[in-house]
Amino acid sequence: MHLDPFMTALGFEGEITGPGQARMRVQLKPEHLNNWGSAHGGLLFTLADSAFALASNSHGPLAVSLSAHMEYFKATAVGDTIEAVAREVSLTRRTGVYQVEVHRGVELIALFTGTVHRKKA
Numbered sequence: 001m002h003l004d005p006f007m008t009a010l011g012f013e014g015e016i017t018g019p020g021q022a023r024m025r026v027q028l029k030p031e032h033l034n035n036w037g038s039a040h041g042g043l044l045f046t047l048a049d050s051a052f053a054l055a056s057n058s059h060g061p062l063a064v065s066l067s068a069h070m071e072y073f074k075a076t077a078v079g080d081t082i083e084a085v086a087r088e089v090s091l092t093r094r095t096g097v098y099q100v101e102v103h104r105g106v107e108l109i110a111l112f113t114g115t116v117h118r119k120k121a
Contacts, residue, residue: 007050010043014054020088020096022054028080038075039082045070048084048100048112055086056096056116063096063116074109082109094118 003014007024010032014024024047026032034040048070056063076082083103090097096118102110 003050004053006046010046012047012050014051016054016058019058020055020091020098022051022058022086023083024048024051024054024086025081025083028076028078028082030078033078036075037077039080041070041072044072044082044102044110045112047082048086048102048110049114051084051086051100052098052112052114052116055088055098055100056114056118059091059118061121062119064119066095066115066117068112068114070110070112072110074104074107076104076109080104084112089113092118 012026016022032043084100086098086100089099096116098114100112
């Protein structure tokens with residue numbers, strides 16, 4: 001699975017790192033910030049959601065999101081490189097659950113959890 005046009009337009013880079021695993025990253029630019037000078041929550045959610053999409057579709061059958069939730073812990077700044085690392089928590093024939101840790105270096109700045117419905121192959 002390749003990055004979609006939206007991921008590319010936001011400056012994301014990423015890859016599937018193994019079955020049920022993926023990594024996405026972005027270097028924060030001024031256009032990624034909110035009015036308080038930190039990464040916009042929507043950007044961080046989209047980064048995590050993109051890693052979730054790659055990880056959940058790494059097995060082949062189309063996986064579509066059923067739900068997603070995100071907790072935000074720390075602020076960021078222009079120039080920070082933010083990385084989202086997705087890992088599979090549960091996989092069944094019809095569903096998958098994924099956790100995505102969002103980091104600035106070694107510091108955890110947000111946590112995302114998502115569930116997918118897996119289409120028949």
